[in-house]
Amino acid sequence: MTNQETTGAAVNRLRDRAGLSLRALAAKAGYAAASSIQRYADPAFDSPLGVEVATRFADAMQGLGDPPIMRGEVLALTGLVTDSNAVTFRMEGASADRMQRDLPIYGTALGADEIVDGEAIEQTTLNRGEVIEYKRRPPILDGRADVYGLYVQGSSMHPRFRDGDTVFVESRRRPAVGDDAVIYLRTPDEVEGERTSSVLIKTIVRKTASYVELEQFNPPQTFRITMDRVDRMDRVLTLEDLIG
Known part of the structure; x- marks a missing residue:
């Protein structure tokens, strides 16, 4: 300048x-x-x-x-463009003009650890009523009202997800074994009786009628959450999902 x-x-x-x-x-x-x-x-x-x-x-x-x-x-x-008449190069078929900035990113924060079998498991508080910002929607997700984003908090899924990374999540397709997922936990509340603001972002190892087995990477740990604690499980979208 x-x-x-x-x-x-x-x-x-x-x-x-x-x-x-x-x-x-x-x-x-x-x-x-x-x-x-x-x-x-x-x-x-x-x-x-x-x-x-x-x-x-x-x-x-x-x-x-x-x-x-x-x-x-x-x-x-x-600092990458010095000519005021310059325009950014856009690949054919991938114009940002086609990508509406309407994909909601919800507010998250590190919450108190979830204690499972005496071990502290990192969890996140999620406020679906607070949209932090909107990001551009890849054309493949056009019309998908079930897709949303959130910021990863903490380091329990490093190196797959780093602290501060954005992940995109869908609620329409149920996560399978091997998928990364956002696990919504039922949490007792003195006022509301029960709420679902706490979530775990983990990899699904096994699902049964009575529990879901989850994995985190840092520190390496596999643990189980009983299904009576699980309100729902949303699937984290992969790069292949986003680019087709």
Whole structure:
């Protein structure tokens, strides 16, 4: 960037030119709230934008303002594009224009460990009422209202899933032995009587009428959960599912 302009200052300059508040930019870019992108608009922020963030901002601001903002102006903030007239290369048949940003990503957090046979098993709290953001939907998932995403919390499934990875999940197809799955647990609640906000993200080893046997990788451990504790099991989509 020229004249020692920081990345954050450049984001604000383009945002002002587009006539968007930080909140409006966040909404148009598919984020849940202004706080999700606030750090990128901090004048002290001077790291390159990630490609995904820059692409979202370009989608939101392209064509706005006077003169109209060009896509390359925003993508230049990644440090990978220097020509303001540049356009990103897109493979035929894989245009992002075909991918609607409507796939919900739900809020997650590390919860208290589930104790199974005296061993602590890492589990996640999941809030299906809180959509953190929306991601682009691969064309193969068009019309699939049963598909959602969530962030992996913790390291129990490393190296298959790292802390912070996004996994996409379907509820229409039941997971089979060998599949990774999101296991919804029935949890006693003094107010509601019973709730299902706690989940395990594990690999299914065995299923019977009375229990499901699950595996995690870090530390390596296989354990059983009785079926009376299981509310439902949703299947984690594989790369093959997503690309056909």
